[in-house]
Amino acid sequence: MNSRRPAARGTRAARKDLDRIDLQLLRLLVQDSRRSQRSLAKEVGLSAPAVAERIAQLEAAGVITGYTTQIDLEALGYGLTVYVNVQRELGPEHREQSRQLTDIEEVEKVVMTTGSHDLLLKINVRDRDHLNDVLFNKLIEGNLRILHSDTRVSLAAFERDDYRVRVLDQLLADLGAED
Amino acid sequence: MNSRRPAARGTRAARKDLDRIDLQLLRLLVQDSRRSQRSLAKEVGLSAPAVAERIAQLEAAGVITGYTTQIDLEALGYGLTVYVNVQRELGPEHREQSRQLTDIEEVEKVVMTTGSHDLLLKINVRDRDHLNDVLFNKLIEGNLRILHSDTRVSLAAFERDDYRVRVLDQLLADLGAED
DNA sequence: CTTGAAATAATGAATGA
DNA sequence: TCATTCATTATTTCAAG
Numbered sequence: 001m002n003s004r005r006p007a008a009r010g011t012r013a014a015r016k017d018l019d020r021i022d023l024q025l026l027r028l029l030v031q032d033s034r035r036s037q038r039s040l041a042k043e044v045g046l047s048a049p050a051v052a053e054r055i056a057q058l059e060a061a062g063v064i065t066g067y068t069t070q071i072d073l074e075a076l077g078y079g080l081t082v083y084v085n086v087q088r089e090l091g092p093e094h095r096e097q098s099r100q101l102t103d104i105e106e107v108e109k110v111v112m113t114t115g116s117h118d119l120l121l122k123i124n125v126r127d128r129d130h131l132n133d134v135l136f137n138k139l140i141e142g143n144l145r146i147l148h149s150d151t152r153v154s155l156a157a158f159e160r161d162d163y164r165v166r167v168l169d170q171l172l173a174d175l176g177a178e179d
Numbered sequence: 180m181n182s183r184r185p186a187a188r189g190t191r192a193a194r195k196d197l198d199r200i201d202l203q204l205l206r207l208l209v210q211d212s213r214r215s216q217r218s219l220a221k222e223v224g225l226s227a228p229a230v231a232e233r234i235a236q237l238e239a240a241g242v243i244t245g246y247t248t249q250i251d252l253e254a255l256g257y258g259l260t261v262y263v264n265v266q267r268e269l270g271p272e273h274r275e276q277s278r279q280l281t282d283i284e285e286v287e288k289v290v291m292t293t294g295s296h297d298l299l300l301k302i303n304v305r306d307r308d309h310l311n312d313v314l315f316n317k318l319i320e321g322n323l324r325i326l327h328s329d330t331r332v333s334l335a336a337f338e339r340d341d342y343r344v345r346v347l348d349q350l351l352a353d354l355g356a357e358d
Numbered sequence: 359c360t361t362g363a364a365a366t367a368a369t370g371a372a373t374g375a
Numbered sequence: 376t377c378a379t380t381c382a383t384t385a386t387t388t389c390a391a392g
Binding site for chain 3: 036037038039048049052
Binding site: 018026029030031032033034062063064065066067068069070071072073075076077078083095098099101102103105108109110111112113114116117120124150151152153154155157158159160161163164166167168170171 | 289
């Protein structure tokens with residue numbers, strides 16, 4: 001239940017008291033969440049039950065928030081992604097009203113931002129007609145107090161599949177540097 | 180190896196020839212990629228080997244692109260997310276040069292967009308100093324031919340954890356409507 | 359696609375460094 | 376405290392129909 005190591009010095013990675021093995025496990029699980037605990041155990045040099053317990057702790061600590069299957073939305077017919085910058089009429093309910101935009105089925109994410117606009121929305125749709133429907137019928141005509149929007153169509157997106165792996169590698173390197 | 184159903188009519192969901200059971204499996208696996216094939220089998224009313232084969236086919240067809248563990252980057256010390264709109268000096272290598280921005284460790288995603296800027300970057304960093312380093316040392320001083328950038332700090336992000344589940348539900352509903 | 363047997367994996371108890 | 380081994384239970388995989 002408690003931490004396994006001396007208190008973390010305020011330095012980055014150790015923030016949640018993760019040791020090298022925890023980070024290695026995270027790295028492997030990010031790459032493939034279906035890996036068996038046995039093979040994870042072999043790779044990090046522990047027994048399977050020990051791995052199971054560490055994983056349970058990482059879940060309890062909120063470091064691991066879920067296990068999901070990545071699907072290609074484009075293969076499912078949602079081939080058009082747009083980012084919409086939104087200016088709203090602000091008020092005391094701004095935060096809650098912004099959150100409610102995620103109730104629109106096509107809205108994947110709503111980000112409250114600094115800058116010339118208040119919100120950044122990520123929206124996935126099937127095609128131009130569907131986009132039209134979402135932007136005008138669901139966003140503008142809803143009572144969402146939207147003053148202005150600026151829509152950017154995604155032409156191509158690049159994302160390294162090992163992005164989070166590299167972050168964990170960096171944390172592992174930081175950990176090495178501390179010892 | 181081959182499709183299990185008559186040819187898809189051009190209508191949305193069936194695009195990759197997915198039937199109701201495939202969509203149900205995707206829905207369950209998106210919610211929890213570690214669910215056993217056995218319990219998936221029970222839920223959709225098939226045997227475990229049949230489920231295993233369908234999953235293998237979904238992988239082969241590129242609908243399932245991976246299984247990953249969701250981690251809280253904030254818990255790992257990466258608490259600051261920014262979106263950067265970038266205008267570049269365009270040229271024949273624009274696409275490839277844009278892709279190369281993902282070589283920067285902190286850059287999670289690069290999107291080529293329409294609109295007043297050419298690129299939208301999502302960047303995760305530890306703190307303000309780290310952001311400063313990435314923006315000025317890695318982005319601006321790299322030979323990336325960046326003309327202008329507009330950085331927006333994420334103050335809060337809302338994302339329904341069932342976003343993709345709802346998309347799959349919609350596809351299931353569409354399938355029902357066709358029959 | 360199903361069943362059922364064989365191989366592999368997860369879990370929990372008892373226990374040791 | 377943290378991890379180990381071993382026995383039990385559960386799951387995946389393979390062959391056959």
